[in-house]
Amino acid sequence: MRSQLVKSNIKTPPRPKRRRQPLKSWPVTFSPFARALALSRITSLSPPNPTPTLSAKKPQPSHGSVHSDLSQPEHSESSDEDFDGVVQADFSFFDPKPNDFHGAKTLLQTYLDDQEWDLSAFVDLILAQTTVGSVVKIEDDEDEGLFALVTALNLYRYREHKCIATVKDFLLHKVRQEKSVHDQLKLLLGEQAHDVGLLVSQRMVNLPPQLLPPLYDALFDEVSWATEDEPTEELQNSFKFKHYIILTKIYVLKNVEQKRKQSNGSDEAIIYIKLEDEIFHKLSSWSFCFPLQTQQLAPHELRNYRSTGLIVAVEADKIPTFRQELASLINET
Numbered sequence: 001m002r003s004q005l006v007k008s009n010i011k012t013p014p015r016p017k018r019r020r021q022p023l024k025s026w027p028v029t030f031s032p033f034a035r036a037l038a039l040s041r042i043t044s045l046s047p048p049n050p051t052p053t054l055s056a057k058k059p060q061p062s063h064g065s066v067h068s069d070l071s072q073p074e075h076s077e078s079s080d081e082d083f084d085g086v087v088q089a090d091f092s093f094f095d096p097k098p099n100d101f102h103g104a105k106t107l108l109q110t111y112l113d114d115q116e117w118d119l120s121a122f123v124d125l126i127l128a129q130t131t132v133g134s135v136v137k138i139e140d141d142e143d144e145g146l147f148a149l150v151t152a153l154n155l156y157r158y159r160e161h162k163c164i165a166t167v168k169d170f171l172l173h174k175v176r177q178e179k180s181v182h183d184q185l186k187l188l189l190g191e192q193a194h195d196v197g198l199l200v201s202q203r204m205v206n207l208p209p210q211l212l213p214p215l216y217d218a219l220f221d222e223v224s225w226a227t228e229d230e231p232t233e234e235l236q237n238s239f240k241f242k243h244y245i246i247l248t249k250i251y252v253l254k255n256v257e258q259k260r261k262q263s264n265g266s267d268e269a270i271i272y273i274k275l276e277d278e279i280f281h282k283l284s285s286w287s288f289c290f291p292l293q294t295q296q297l298a299p300h301e302l303r304n305y306r307s308t309g310l311i312v313a314v315e316a317d318k319i320p321t322f323r324q325e326l327a328s329l330i331n332e333t
Helices: 032-043 098-107 119-128 162-174 179-189 209-229 233-238 256-261 275-283 316-332
Strands: 005-011 062-067 086-094 134-138 148-154 196-203 243-253 270-272 286-291 305-315
Touching: 086 209, 098 119, 098 134, 098 148, 119 148, 119 162, 134 209, 148 209, 162 179, 162 243, 162 305, 179 243, 179 286, 179 305, 209 233, 209 275, 209 316, 243 275, 243 316, 270 275, 275 305, 275 316, 305 316
Parallel strands: 005 086, 196 243
Antiparallel strands: 005 062, 086 134, 134 148, 148 196, 243 270, 243 305, 286 305
16 A cells, blocks of 8 residues: 655644633544544555644744655545655645646535536635645645645635525435424525635545644634724624534445344444534534435445535534544544
């Protein structure tokens, strides 16, 4: 299996963050089997006792060694060619900028499954919002390749953009057969859109998981700062989110009924491609799964699973809990 050893120094934005105490134990809804499979795609080649650490204070960098193949987006599979070597990687968080266009577009190429839409305009919106949102790159990399991006877009602020209208239509179409969910989603996308953020988070599948807590901390800190630092009251209010909508992908067991009949079955009903999605799903006020038209070749461990779309709505007051549980999740891994 192709692999690279990546020694990462993680540098985060310059404003300080408060330290948060990790949870003492896993939330009971976490599945050890699901976590193991998800992590196997990230850290299957990690040393027995990895020692990466992260500082909750900025701007001090963190140091650690992480095995990771950083050449592929989330939906791609590992190459069979062998690779032996060490890559020194200094990861840094940056404000989005126009030069990130092609990297962001690559990360988001299947965001709306196989739908034909103006993805370029969507990427332009993300990159133009520099006060809230981050991209992850290797510092001083001439190619400026993107390894992750995360942002939150106010659905009312950008309501007149066709790409946002397309995202809304896509979401409503997927939940149309579930009236209760459809009504709740329609409310969030319509009357309550002033207070709703579309949380967009995409990354390479093998990005070191130690990056996740500071990446999401940076996002939600920036959201908080924007409510005070934006130049107009209108812009400040646009970041006073009460709800977040997240569109992501998971693996769902193909035959759930058969699994229920197997008393000794080890397969879990859901495998989360991105570890944080398990927390978002658990904390959501409602969620909805739908079949994807674009099916990627799954790892052997997931041969009994189907790639599936997942829409979740999370109340903003659950974000402190999310941040704490994410830190605990990564610390335990």
